[in-house]
Amino acid sequence: MSDHPSSPPPQVPDAGLWESIDGLCGWLDANRPVDGPDGLLLRILKLSEEVGEVAQAVIGATGQNPRKGTTHTWDDVRSELCDVAVTALLALRTLTPDAREVFTRHLDGVTRRSLDA
Template identity: 75%
Template sequence: MTDQAAPSDASADLWASIDDLWTWLDANRPVGDKEGMLLRMLKLSEEVGEVAQAVIGATGQNPRKGVTHSWEDVQGELCDVVITALVALRTLTPDTREVFTRHLARVKERSLGSAS
């Protein structure tokens, strides 16, 4: 027996966690209204930059610093990007799960066609 949740349980936990994070962030944001929403969208750029920094660090591309990150660090930063994007989407709509699922289906159809 494994410790992993069934896929439907994991999906429900994901969306519940996104809602929980959004609720917490919304209650604790220092800037509200449209400006706060825009800042939440900009957070994505910050997280993507951290992915780039981790990749550069994992490959030792900065000769002054050498290897400063692991590929596990890159994985964590990519997860931060996904979480931040889902929270940003939740900021735009309470129907986050449905919007994401519909869009994923369109991307899958466009990319994989009838092979999906």
């Protein structure tokens, strides 16, 4: 029995999300300057860049750099987190045309492990 009976059941991500990811992946494929395995690795490494931008936004939103002060807002942090999610889904879609099924299956497993524990 779940410790979280009031938690809503996991939902399958919206189909429009995956249509957008497919479209963006196609656009990136058509416009990438590096092909082959290096292009794949660079697309995956883009995640590190995006995560760094989240860190920069958090530091800026909390004013942790005394020389710069408050340079970002929490809206900036939310936006950067969305960029991380999109970039991760694009990397997954680059690895497999079955990204939607892979992600949904993985999310279901994480949800079951976490909420049914």
